[in-house]
Amino acid sequence: xxxxxxxxxxxxxxxxxxxxxxxxxxxxxxxxxxxxxxxxxxxxxxxxxxxxxxxxxxxxxxxxxxxxxxxxxxxxxxxxxxxxxxxxxxxxxxxxxxxxxxxxxxxxxxxxxxxxxxxxxxxxxxxxxxxxxxxxxxxxxxxxxxxxxxxxxxxxxxxxxxxxxxxxxxxxxxxxxxxxxxxxxxxxxxxxxxxxxxxxxxxxxxxxxxxxxxxxxxxxxxxxxxxxxxxxxxxxxxxxxxxxxxxxxxxxxxxxxxxxxxxxxxxxxxxxxxxxxxxxxxxxxxxxxxxxxxxxxxxxxxxxxxxxxxxxxxxx
Ligand code: G3H
Ligand code: 13P
Ligand code: ZN
Numbered sequence: 001x002x003x004x005x006x007x008x009x010x011x012x013x014x015x016x017x018x019x020x021x022x023x024x025x026x027x028x029x030x031x032x033x034x035x036x037x038x039x040x041x042x043x044x045x046x047x048x049x050x051x052x053x054x055x056x057x058x059x060x061x062x063x064x065x066x067x068x069x070x071x072x073x074x075x076x077x078x079x080x081x082x083x084x085x086x087x088x089x090x091x092x093x094x095x096x097x098x099x100x101x102x103x104x105x106x107x108x109x110x111x112x113x114x115x116x117x118x119x120x121x122x123x124x125x126x127x128x129x130x131x132x133x134x135x136x137x138x139x140x141x142x143x144x145x146x147x148x149x150x151x152x153x154x155x156x157x158x159x160x161x162x163x164x165x166x167x168x169x170x171x172x173x174x175x176x177x178x179x180x181x182x183x184x185x186x187x188x189x190x191x192x193x194x195x196x197x198x199x200x201x202x203x204x205x206x207x208x209x210x211x212x213x214x215x216x217x218x219x220x221x222x223x224x225x226x227x228x229x230x231x232x233x234x235x236x237x238x239x240x241x242x243x244x245x246x247x248x249x250x251x252x253x254x255x256x257x258x259x260x261x262x263x264x265x266x267x268x269x270x271x272x273x274x275x276x277x278x279x280x281x282x283x284x285x286x287x288x289x290x291x292x293x294x295x296x297x298x299x300x301x302x303x304x305x306x307x308x309x310x311x312x313x314x315x316x
Contacts, residue, residue: 002068005077005099005129005168005315008042008180009206009250011310016207016302017245017281021046021294022081024051028262029063031287033295039304043294044099044251046081061096065140066130075310080133081253088119092128101172105133109158123300125168131251134162137173137211150313151178156197163202170206170251173198177211181220181233181256190240192247199248206250213256214238219264245302252301261288261293 008018010288019036023029023045036043047060064078079099080091091097100123104115116132123130135154153174163171175191177183215235223230241252269282276282298304 001073001075001311001314002098003075005044005079005131005251006074006206007314008044008077009055009170009311010308011042011304011306012245012250013204013206014246014248016306017241017252018042018044018077018251018303019251019294019297019301020046020081020208020251021258021259022046022048022051022253023060023063024054027283027287028258029060029067031290032294033067033074034287036069036076036298037074038291039295040307041295041298041301041303041305042307042310043077043298043303044079044167045076046079046101046253047085047297048081048255049083051081052087054188057090061094064096073307074309075307075314079131083119085115085119088130088280089122090128092119092123096127097128099129099131101131101133102168103172105136105174109134109162111261113162113165116162116168120169125188129169130167130179131170131172131208132162132166132211133166133172133174133210134159137178139172153191154194154198156194156201159198160201170208171198172208172210173237175209177209177236179211179256181213181215181230181235181260182211183197183211183236184234185232188234190236190244192244195244195247195249195261203248205248207248208251208253209244209249210253212241212252213234213254213260215256217259219257219260222264223267224269226264228263228267238297241297241300254297255311257293257297258290261290265289269274292316 082103088100102119104112136152265286
């Protein structure tokens with residue numbers, strides 16, 4: 001069942017966070033749905049502009065429709081990740097997405113507000129939730145690359161003005177994470193005081209954490225042992241997920257970790273089976289491993305085991 005992100009956030013706020021996982025292909029989609037069902041978790045499936053251009057947006061939408069049939073017990077939102085205005089309108093008009101992210105965080109404050117407000121008006125006419133972003137994460141997202149010196153953490157007072165003036169339903173804030181596998185060169189420094197600051201000024205308002213992959217060191221070591229060269233890759237301590245959730249972070253975005261699982265499985269399989277030319281056996285291993293990974297993340301997010309409670313609340 002496809003629901004809006006807001007419907008999921010209403011249940012989760014202050015208790016747990018929804019895992020928001022990116023998909024790009026059929027194996028990822030199968031592993032994702034299996035892992036969420038195995039752990040009885042509601043979730044958010046998200047599609048970036050890069051993913052829409054990888055094969056074709058209709059391919060991904062078709063896979064999600066198929067997954068909805070294959071897993072009728074699943075409860076999830078279908079979300080555009082880091083959308084620009086045009087992509088958001090395309091998704092809103094398609095009638096398929098239940099949630100969009102307008103990411104105008106690279107624009108000056110007033111322009112970010114004006115752009116976000118236009119998307120909110122179009123989305124709300126159709127009952128679609130809107131996530132917006134204020135502040136700048138480090139790393140690369142879509143076609144925008146933010147150098148470390150330009151990372152701009154979210155200011156809680158500005159965040160409240162932004163939320164009030166745009167009418168957005170959730171806000172992605174920059175709290176010291178970045179996208180990709182190289183998040184911290186030294187010790188990890190997440191700025192939870194920013195989340196706390198927003199929560200004090202705007203209790204009950206759902207916040208979103210981007211760049212949340214944990215970059216498990218075991219995955220990195222196995223990838224490197226099988227021929228990879230990921231030196232110094234480092235992520236967020238996943239024990240922080242639930243702490244963030246208790247402070248009002250309702251959505252935690254995880255993409256890079258899924259790519260690491262894919263890379264580890266495929267590199268190891270090819271190293272161990274140099275004579276194999278059928279890609280399906282390793283695809284099967286990957287689906288199984290990705291499913292296990294999703295279930296393990298949902299345990300850490302606190303969303304595992306919440307599926308029936310969410311179903312009951314939606315049927316009320
Ligand atoms: O924020 C970025 C997400 O990890 C999506 O990455 O644009 O390479 O699909 P992508
Ligand atoms: P990671 O690169 O840490 O997985 O972040 C993903 C993300 O924020 C997608 O929007
Ligand atoms: Zn992101």
